[in-house]
Amino acid sequence: MSSILLPEPNPDILARRDAIIADLKALVGADSVVSDEDGRRAFETDGLTAYRKMPLAVVLPQSTEEVSAVLRYCHQNGVKVVARGAGTSLCGGALPAEDAVVVGVSKMNRVLDVDYASRTAVVQTGITNLAISGAVGKDGFFYAPDPSSQLACTLAGNLAMNSGGAHCLKYGVTTNNVLGVKMVLMNGEIVEIGGQHLDAPGYDLLGFIIGSEGQFGITTEATVRILRAAEHARPMLLGFASTEDAGACVSAIIGSGIIPVAIEYMDKPAIEVCEAFAKAGYPLDVEALLIVEVEGSETEIDDLLARLVKIAEPFKPKSMKVSSSPAESAKIWRGRKSAFGAIGRISEYYCMDGTIPLKQLPRVLTRISEICGSHGLRVANIFHAGDGNLHPLILYNANDPREVEKAELAGADILKLCVEVGGCLTGEHGVGVEKRELMRHQFSETDLLVQMRIKSVFDPDWLLNPAKVFPLAEREMLENAA
């Protein structure tokens, strides 16, 4: 998978490599700079492993001030910077460039303050997503966004991509759960935005910053909302004979006025692989499986699940099973959350992330299997059904360059289809390198110009995380329009 063009590195910067590394070491200490080839290789790619570029150097600062010093230096010297959390991006959001310095926040991973009365926590952004909930879980609180990579991914990356997860139908995504950030701009300036209060004093700068894919600045601290967990949560499994039945059942659930905390959908290929991996008790004789989770007291949960059973009945579920114990619930979720890993054990796959209006689900799934079939490829579909976020996993043989190319073509066709039916290219993974050239399918030139001008406010020289998000040619358009 390598059809996306990456810009040629700047030879002047490459020629100055030794001097730049010496300067960086002087700024933050030799221990915080990775310059040898073996060390840098660990940073040459992210979750989109088909693309690899050895960075010029990697800096792992220990404080906001160090990040500021590094960025100021790079700005003054015209050196590009790629910010990195844990490198789990599935869209190449953290892909380095040969003439860029990677600035990783992983050493800044402490919880600085927890305030249960105001329901906020202040953390350094190198902390993993799950560690935030870990820090407040003993007191019954949690941090709501829960991407599948939550064990590894950092809050910094979540902020950059506005990450979601399985439970955002009820609790929202990153931008709904963050109240403030401390951020270093490309020129080294440190700005503090927001705090423990619930709204912005002027323009909603947090709104612009969260989801800006590391192109506006490097966040080093954040104030996040922590929520009190429900008394209990319990999932149930609903298996259906067809996609149509499963989709209609989701509509009926939401139309009934019950908003479950999560509604996850898996198609037959996904069920088979996940069940083989996690032994979660998924039914194997169904075409589509829903995991529906509700929260409340035990009595309330019994009541809600009984209502869900009644709502599902007209759609003739082939199997209905309510989790009978916390251990079983954990297994059910482990199956779903390890889906990517489980499928990865049987084949290389290319994970797509479009969002569609729920009503289009049967049509879209039919088209996806036609698209993949026409390329001779298999596909498994995992879907956050409550909010329309679809993850087709296109299976391919990584050792066959033609199959690799086909997977990429099929993926692009699927995302165009998502846009056609009223959805979007990416629901939670981001644009990164991967979907950069597809942006014109969703946005007009003016739409893109409006976005690019904001980038120029935060980073006038376009040094931060370059050659991502926008089609390469659009940058020229911006300059011509200016």
Added chain:
Amino acid sequence: MATVRPAAEWELSNLILAAAERGKPVEIMGAGTKRGVGRPVQAAVTISTAGLRGVTLYEPTELVMSARAGTLVSDIESQLAEKGQMLPFEPIDLGPALGGQAGRGTIGAVFATNLSGARRVATGSARDHLLGVHAINGRGEAFKSGGRVLKNVTGYDVARGVAGSWGTLAVLTEVTFKVVPRPERTATVALFGLTDDLATEVMCQAMGTPYEVSGAVHLPQPMAQRLLTPEFREPGKAVTALRIENLASFVAYRCDKLRENLAPYGKAEVLGDEVSRAFWGELRRLSVLQQDSRPLWRISTKPTNGYRVVEAIRRYMPVDAFYDWSGGLIWLELPEAADAGASDIRRVIAQFGGHATLMRAEPAVRSAIDVFQPLEPGVERLTRGIKSAFDPAGILNPGRMYAAI
């Protein structure tokens, strides 16, 4: 002053383009119910979006609605109610407090000002539920951002960034937002006669329980006396109210558990569905505020600092205040003063954190002082940059939020 009401997006776009080419400022409004907020805009022409009306998409089972910017909030809410749904963020109606009528505001203005009601503390604000916009910037360019699906990170989140910019970055022409089911039953757990500090403890503790409190307000006695709902007014004491909403069969259990949890603070009463809807409904209209021209401030700070902020301001002047958002949002009325109390209030804010906006005052006062919270230098530079990216000639509501922005 001429007011133009374009009936189509292209017409509006032409008007803005013409204004941009001549560098002529325009005042942007919906129905004008919040026109008195902000620094007075000096413009020969006012453009109203009130002519852009109608719900363009409503899919109850996908929890999504789109409407042209000038659609009345009241129309939207009645369409939602027909399907048992509602706006998730309970937008406040500033009309009465600013000397106008209730129920006249437009949906575009709700997002343009990001004014959210009591439910914000639990489920998020207007901007949190905004999924997409169509808008026209100060260059006369029609653009879109976001879309009609609940989860979307394609490109920068321009829609959310434009929300709350009071018409200074772009004119919204159509908005798409998430809607939610209307709870089957509402109840209120109320404690009477608490001091502001104890009430804050109660609210914060309640928000930290698993019973999904969807509103936490405290009205000190003088404010509580102005309530219209007799069950809350007649005890003649301060009111601390916590809202529980859910399926009817769940509400009683949750109210009981919450009362148990709050027992150390006194005996809480539980008020039922009808009374509760009346009470939270009148708070949405800010019914306890005076309908006159005395200065009215809206202060946002961390919940546990709210009462401290009010205490500190009282050292400088007599004020009436009530608290929303678990203590973090303060509505504060004070006697007429040359600077509407701004210098003292801002000094207090500097000490405790947060921000203060003057929501009501005579135009002369609003011209003379910072109506919105003055910004830190770094944030101010970004704010100016963003204004200039959207509206380089500075023609959209110039000076409304900040002088020369």
